[in-house]
Amino acid sequence: MRNIGTIFRREFAAYFNSPIAYIFIIVFLVLNCGLFMTPFFLQGQADMRDFFGNLPLFLIFFIPALTMRLWAEDKRSGTFELLMTLPMRASEVMLGKYFAAAAFYLVALAGTLTVPLMVGLLGDPDGGMIASGYIGAALLGALYMSVGIFCSGLLRDQISAFILGMVACFLFFLLGIPAVAATIDGWFSGFGSFLQNAIGLLPHYQSMIRGVISLGDVTYFLALTVAFLALNTIWLEGRKY
Amino acid sequence: MIEVRDVTKRFGTTVALNSVSFRLDQGEILGFLGPNGAGKSTAMKIITTFLAPDEGTVTVDGVDVLEQPLAVRGRIGYLPESVPLYVDMNVQEYLEFVGRARGLEGARLKTRFDWCVQACGLVTELKRPINELSKGFRQRTGLAQALIHDPDILILDEPTSGLDPLQILGIRDLIRSLASQKSIIFSTHILQEVPPVTDRVIIINEGRIVADGKIAELTRQAFGADSQFERDLEAAAAALARGHAAEAVAMQKARLALEDTFIALTKQGGRGKGVGLHA
Numbered sequence: 077m078r079n080i081g082t083i084f085r086r087e088f089a090a091y092f093n094s095p096i097a098y099i100f101i102i103v104f105l106v107l108n109c110g111l112f113m114t115p116f117f118l119q120g121q122a123d124m125r126d127f128f129g130n131l132p133l134f135l136i137f138f139i140p141a142l143t144m145r146l147w148a149e150d151k152r153s154g155t156f157e158l159l160m161t162l163p164m165r166a167s168e169v170m171l172g173k174y175f176a177a178a179a180f181y182l183v184a185l186a187g188t189l190t191v192p193l194m195v196g197l198l199g200d201p202d203g204g205m206i207a208s209g210y211i212g213a214a215l216l217g218a219l220y221m222s223v224g225i226f227c228s229g230l231l232r233d234q235i236s237a238f239i240l241g242m243v244a245c246f247l248f249f250l251l252g253i254p255a256v257a258a259t260i261d262g263w264f265s266g267f268g269s270f271l272q273n274a275i276g277l278l279p280h281y282q283s284m285i286r287g288v289i290s291l292g293d294v295t296y297f298l299a300l301t302v303a304f305l306a307l308n309t310i311w312l313e314g315r316k317y
Numbered sequence: 318m319i320e321v322r323d324v325t326k327r328f329g330t331t332v333a334l335n336s337v338s339f340r341l342d343q344g345e346i347l348g349f350l351g352p353n354g355a356g357k358s359t360a361m362k363i364i365t366t367f368l369a370p371d372e373g374t375v376t377v378d379g380v381d382v383l384e385q386p387l388a389v390r391g392r393i394g395y396l397p398e399s400v401p402l403y404v405d406m407n408v409q410e411y412l413e414f415v416g417r418a419r420g421l422e423g424a425r426l427k428t429r430f431d432w433c434v435q436a437c438g439l440v441t442e443l444k445r446p447i448n449e450l451s452k453g454f455r456q457r458t459g460l461a462q463a464l465i466h467d468p469d470i471l472i473l474d475e476p477t478s479g480l481d482p483l484q485i486l487g488i489r490d491l492i493r494s495l496a497s498q499k500s501i502i503f504s505t506h507i508l509q510e511v512p513p514v515t516d517r518v519i520i521i522n523e524g525r526i527v528a529d530g531k532i533a534e535l536t537r538q539a540f541g542a543d544s545q546f547e548r549d550l551e552a553a554a555a556a557l558a559r560g561h562a563a564e565a566v567a568m569q570k571a572r573l574a575l576e577d578t579f580i581a582l583t584k585q586g587g588r589g590k591g592v593g594l595h596a
């Protein structure tokens with residue numbers, strides 16, 4: 077725990093030591109809230125479904141930008157050798173880094189809380205549905221980030237890690253789209269729908285933004301997140317040989 | 318104490334280390350010499366558990382590097398070849414981070430931090446962002462990082478690279494002053510700086526140890542009994558200071574003996590007929 081905390085503090089500070097952090101947060105807020113505002117005023121809906129509905133696509137770009145540096149930067153600068161010779165487990169270093177990225181994402185997400193406040197002032201929104209949407213957004217980010225940190229561990233170049241992370245996250249997004257599932261079903265009967273539910277994230281995410289939190293959906297996100305973090309650790313341990 | 322037994326390490330088809338064995342006792346300093354690509358850094362990475370050997374075993378104070386890597390890492394201070402610095406931190410933040418990551422806190426961290434900053438001459442640079450440091454100060458920050466937890470074993474990969482002559486003398490004195498309680502391995506390409514620090518050297522070439530022993534013995538074995546290498550640079554400097562210029566020149570010649578030994582043992586075709594191995 078102490079070790080994770082030490083790494084976490086360094087990595088979290090590293091985000092704010094560079095201008096990237098501030099640019100990231102501003103762009104994230106402007107794009108998300110801005111794109112949300114338009115339908116909000118045009119259609120006068122007092123809910124946040126559009127906001128949450130946009131997130132899976134948005135985060136495909138934002139999260140890999142956040143996670144690309146986590147290992148690639150250390151490998152480039154040589155600090156990787158320092159980290160891997162500290163008296164702590166590779167999994168502890170990994171979790172410290174992962175939680176730092178997660179905390180940063182949550183800070184950005186917290187910035188969007190202005191939206192429900194405004195919605196609350198102008199209309200009469202369903203508070204439970206918004207809360208469930210935020211839980212979905214956090215779980216979605218957790219999955220993308222674990223895919224992202226895994227991709228960063230494979231490479232020593234940040235831009236490559238960014239592109240690989242984007243492609244990987246996009247795959248999870250794509251497989252959940254009904255039209256894509258139907259197409260795959262056309263080639264291999266039943267396989268597309270199987271992938272849609274087992275791998276694709278949209279079916280699980282969309283029920284959350286509709287206000288339904290089921291154990292199955294939460295398990296889907298947590299299981300895949302843990303799986304990629306475990307793969308990341310295995311890769312780090314196996315690198316020595 | 319470090320014991321390396323029959324270690325082999327391959328990278329694809331490159332054999333970086335080929336059945337390397339040696340032993341280093343507490344209080345000993347070992348100079349690690351060899352041409353570029355000889356395998357010095359690879360050997361150090363294996364001892365520090367960064368890499369695993371393909372064959373053979375390495376133990377540090379009796380602890381196997383593969384079985385209990387964390388216990389081994391706790392005992393070692395390591396300065397890698399490419400100095401591992403976080404350029405977005407300043408010197409103080411960086412050293413405190415490494416200290417905490419190595420389990421120090423509170424008063425103990427403060428004491429060790431102050432000692433390292435003093436010993437490595439970093440007092441003036443504490444608040445400087447690392448990306449603004451000169452090469453020499455980066456090197457010293459890397460060295461301070463390796464010393465922060467007062468380890469029993471120091472592995473220093475080219476610790477004096479990029480330092481000015483005065484700093485080299487400082488680091489040399491520092492290494493010597495630490496020697497009594499620690500085991501130290503350092504690699505270098507500057508042969509002249511070896512004799513003042515230690516007389517035990519290992520010369521490694523193309524992944525094999527071609528010489529292991531006291532400099533004087535190695536030179537004698539390589540060139541016969543008449544070469545002498547007992548006296549060191551400091552003796553020469555002292556002789557010069559006393560006005561015995563002729564004596565100092567003779568010593569300068571003697572010092573070349575290590576260079577000659579090195580070249581004789583590592584040049585093309587010199588492979589295989591190792592010195593000290595069939596002693």
Ligand SMILES: Nc1ncnc2c1ncn2[C@@H]1O[C@H](COP(=O)(O)OP(=O)(O)OP(=O)(O)O)[C@@H](O)[C@H]1O
Pocket residue numbers: 328331332333351352353354355356357358359360398
């Ligand atoms: N990660 C790696 N992948 C592939 N080959 C490697 C790797 N690391 C080292 N090598 C190879 O292993 C051999 C030994 O390299 P090593 O870095 O140990 O040499 P060295 O003695 O430290 O050389 P130098 O004096 O230049 O630092 C070289 O042939 C090198 O190309």
Ligand SMILES: [Mg+2]
Pocket residue numbers: 357358359398474
């Ligand atoms: Mg080297």
